[in-house]
Amino acid sequence: MFHLHDKLQYFLYPAPVDMRKSFYTLSGIVSSVMKRNVQDGEVFIFVNRRLTTMKILHLEHGGLVIYHKKLENGVFNLPSFHATIMSQAISWKNLMMIVSDVKTVKSQLRRR
Numbered sequence: 001m002f003h004l005h006d007k008l009q010y011f012l013y014p015a016p017v018d019m020r021k022s023f024y025t026l027s028g029i030v031s032s033v034m035k036r037n038v039q040d041g042e043v044f045i046f047v048n049r050r051l052t053t054m055k056i057l058h059l060e061h062g063g064l065v066i067y068h069k070k071l072e073n074g075v076f077n078l079p080s081f082h083a084t085i086m087s088q089a090i091s092w093k094n095l096m097m098i099v100s101d102v103k104t105v106k107s108q109l110r111r112r
Contacts, residue, residue: 003060004067006092009042014081014088016049023064026057034087038064045095051075054099069099077101
């Protein structure tokens with residue numbers, strides 16, 4: 001039913017994304033900003049500004065699927081890339097490293 005594996009192509013969107021966005025808005029980012037086609041079967045990865053939430057968009061046999069991961073503690077450790085790039089191709093192995101290699105950060109209370 002769910003089909004993410006090492007034979008697919010993965011693209012990381014480098015800019016932070018509002019995690020309230022869903023299927024059609026993320027598909028719009030893929031086509032208009034990343035200059036890719038959602039229907040090609042590629043996998044697209046989006047992360048929020050604080051690096052605590054990730055959404056993965058993929059077209060499967062029945063339609064679009066979003067995988068959503070929200071960290072309770074820590075942040076995703078993203079690879080570095082040039083600021084002008086609109087999509088960064090990454091491998092399955094690198095995606096698994098991003099998901100599993102979470103940096104822990106100290107939470108600090110802010111003064112009001």
